[in-house]
Amino acid sequence: xxxxxxxxxxxxxxxxxxxxxxxxxxxxxxxxxxxxxxxxxxxxxxxxxxxxxxxxxxxxxxxxxxxxxxxxxxxxxxxxxxxxxxxxxxxxxxxxxxxxxxxxxxxxxxxxxxxxxxxxxxxxxxxxxxxxxxxxxxxxxxxxxxxxxxxxxxxxxxxxxxxxxxxxxxxxxxxxxxxxxxxxxxxxxxxxxxxxxxxxxxxxxxxxxxxxxxxxxxxxxxxxxxxxxxxxxxxxxxxxxxxxxxxxx
Numbered sequence: 001x002x003x004x005x006x007x008x009x010x011x012x013x014x015x016x017x018x019x020x021x022x023x024x025x026x027x028x029x030x031x032x033x034x035x036x037x038x039x040x041x042x043x044x045x046x047x048x049x050x051x052x053x054x055x056x057x058x059x060x061x062x063x064x065x066x067x068x069x070x071x072x073x074x075x076x077x078x079x080x081x082x083x084x085x086x087x088x089x090x091x092x093x094x095x096x097x098x099x100x101x102x103x104x105x106x107x108x109x110x111x112x113x114x115x116x117x118x119x120x121x122x123x124x125x126x127x128x129x130x131x132x133x134x135x136x137x138x139x140x141x142x143x144x145x146x147x148x149x150x151x152x153x154x155x156x157x158x159x160x161x162x163x164x165x166x167x168x169x170x171x172x173x174x175x176x177x178x179x180x181x182x183x184x185x186x187x188x189x190x191x192x193x194x195x196x197x198x199x200x201x202x203x204x205x206x207x208x209x210x211x212x213x214x215x216x217x218x219x220x221x222x223x224x225x226x227x228x229x230x231x232x233x234x235x236x237x238x239x240x241x242x243x244x245x246x247x248x249x
Contacts, residue, residue, distance in 0.1 A: 035194070036209065037194065041194050041211060043112070045070045046070045046071075046079050046229070049069075049070055049071055050229050050230045051068065051069045052066075052069075052230045053244065053245070054067070054244060055244075055248065056241070057242070058241075063088050063089070064085055064087035064088055066084075066242055068082070068231055069081075069082040069083070070082075070229065078107060078108065079109070079112060080107050081105060082103075084104070085101070085102060087099075087100040087102075088100075099123065099124065101123070102119060103120050104119035105117075113137075114137050115136075116134065116136055116137065117135040118134050119133040119134075120132050120133075128149055130146065131145075131146045132144060137160070139160075140160040141158070142164060143155075143157040144156060156168075156171075190214070190215045191214050192213045193212050194211045194212075196209065197209065199232060201246065207227055208224040208225060209224070209225045209226075211223050211225060218237060220237050221234060222234065223235075223242075230244075231244075233247050
């Protein structure tokens with residue numbers, strides 16, 4: 001059951017990333033409607049290479065941890081946004097809470113165009129499961145493999161488009177039409193913006209950059225980034241949030 005939930009989540013991310021690449025929204029070249037290009041905030045994060053240590057919350061309950069570390073490779077100047085963390089989820093039909101751990105990275109070129117996204121997820125369902133996922137943006141391919149204990153259970157490669165997503169969903173016993181509906185050309189494009197903002201912590205005002213993602217008038221997520229490039233607080237429309245230890249939601 002958890003595998004299917006994870007698969008559906010990845011497909012939604014997969015299609016969202018594809019859409020962002022097509023619309024050039026996340027790394028804009030013309031940002032006349034934005035106070036600050038998002039690219040500026042990303043460059044600042046990589047310039048300082050400061051790690052962000054965040055607690056994850058569902059409403060007010062702490063459910064996990066997230067670490068984000070930006071790096072610049074010295075050999076070729078590529079940017080790498082590394083992340084790792086753990087999550088405790090209560091799922092229908094599963095006794096207790098499901099413990100999920102993950103590591104991954106987004107690799108970008110000097111112009112901050114995404115090249116490769118890697119993700120490794122491990123959990124018990126009830127036996128130990130691992131999933132390794134890779135999105136290759138230049139090749140427009142997604143590949144993954146799953147293991148149960150140390151035994152290879154599945155390995156496959158798909159095209160990074162709605163056809164590939166539909167094939168994967170079909171194999172999971174999920175509705176393949178979900179992929180095409182999410183990429184419906186009539187759907188509103190996601191818009192990612194950045195502007196100067198601030199947070200108040202124990203009566204002290206902290207200057208930040210606020211990054212927001214919106215679609216059809218709905219704010220999907222927002223995150224405050226410090227002047228040193230650290231993520232201080234993030235919120236999603238689903239009720240999940242992340243915050244530095246002294247900035248609990």
